[in-house]
Amino acid sequence: MTSTIANKAKVIPRGIYVPVVSLYKPTKRQEVDYDASYKLFCHLIRGGLEWAGTNAEAVLLSAEERKELVKIARKAAVDLGRPNFPIVAGISGQSTNESIRLAEDALSAGADFGLLLPPNYWAKAVTKDALLGFYRDVADETTLPIVIYSFPAMCNGVDMNSDTLSELAQHPNIVGVKLTCGNAGKVTRLTQEYKHEQFAVYAGSSDWLLPCLIGSGSGCVTGIANVFPKSVSRLYALWNDGKIKEAQELQGLVAQAEKACKEGIAPTKYAVGHFAGSAAGIADPKTFWPRKPYLPVDGVKAAWVEKVMQHLVQIEQSLPDAV
Template identity: 80%
Template sequence: MTSTLPPKSKPLPHGVYPPVISLYKSTPRQEIDLDASYKFFSHLIRGGVDGLVLAGTNAEAVLLSPEERKDLVKIAKKAASDLGRPELAVIAGISGQSTNESIRLAEDALSAGADFGLLLPPNYWAKAVTEYVILSFYRDVADATELPIVIYSFPAMCNGIDMNSDTLSELAHHPNIVGVKLTCGNAGKVTRLTQEYTHEQFSVYAGASDWLIPCLAGGGSGCVTGIANIFPKSVAKLYTLWNAGQIQEAKELQGLVAQAEKACKEGIAATKYAAFHFAGSAAGVNDPKAFWPRKPYTPCGNEKNAWVEKVMQHLVQIEQSLPDAV
């Protein structure tokens, strides 16, 4: 490591984080189902995840109201506390198109009990998003809140805005910016950033579990992955195997996880159907409509559902063979 940057006062813990899907009532307005959410959060925590990410892309964050976001944070904290895991990290999406909106979302998340905030770069007018705009945006939000900020790099959802490792390195020097989630899939950013910074200075996470081992091998700290909504024990086991030095076993499980994660690449509807089909019953949420996307978006058709089942089926036996963490 080459940086003399002091460690952050509250680093983001190592590990596996599901960007938790939002569950809705079977009503015309599809209100958030807080009871179902509590059950699903509890299921994931029992599965051994190291934290929960709320109001992210998989949660359909742009379709959630400010009050719904706060309610979900409160319910997640309650689920963790009730299971004896009050320290479990809850990361709230705070992405807004303006600095002011992002600060307001950060204040809301902090007041609801969130531990960290996950923040995309501004991207509506992509041509106006210069490096200066990105640096100013993140620094201004981080200055204005006590909520530690995790940068969210996802060019595919941000009009192609892609923050390079030099920009991320600049932001790492802010005392309230603690890490980055790389949904850009760029392993080079991992190795460059981890060469400069320790986990405590600035942590780096893969944005999917199909490259968890490459991220960890490059010095990264874990992953935020949609498939952990569906097979949390399997992804947690993959992380544990690598850290225990059981490299061959980890590589074998990594391949199986990567094959199954193809379905999550198909979008929110496919991910939510998989969560219902493979995890809904175990979580105690049996209404398939709870897992539908929020309107105007629609669930997958029968053909896509059958494909999702086929490409993920091989993880069922592994998931069922693993014990609950709590």
């Protein structure tokens, strides 16, 4: 390690995090179904996960809905005897002011960390100086520790190279980064400079969890953990236990299944409902539909999702609950 910066005051734990899908009532306005959300949160905790509280569909949620979901997540953790369970809430706004407000909302609702995308609506205006100022200003104005979220495909092409991320890593309230850009080179460059306690680096999906860990990364944040939480947690545990060949085999199976999540929010939510809904105690498949104007998958896509994920069912069912 080459950096001499101090360890962060609050270090984000290593492990597997999940951007929890939002669940809605089958009504015209699709109000958030908080009862179903509580059941899903409990199911995921039992699956051995840490999690990113509400970021998966935060763009479709009001500020009040975001706050309430963080509260529900915290209640689920407390009820399962995990009061210190780390919760990471989505706090992304297009302005500095909005992001600060969302960070304060998340903190007051019980979040431990905030996951923050870069501003991206006017991409040509998002210069390096604008990016640095944005993240530093938000981190200055809240005590909620910030995790940078690098996702250029969803951010109008706005990307952050490893030098920019390294500059931000030096802020005392910026504790890590989620790399959904899929750039493994950023992992190795950043982990060469910073140890986990200084600036944690996570893969943005589980299909390259092992490459991230080999590069000294700290884990991953992955949508497929909504569907097969125990399997992804098992993959991480195999690596930590030094069972490399078994980890490699499971990594391939997880990567094959994750193809469905790469297809978007509707296939991901269908998979959660189909494979995990009954285990979580949620019976109505419409609870897992996307919020309008986005549409659920059709029959052809649903059949494809089932086919590419089916091989993980037996593995998932063979693993014990963590709680």
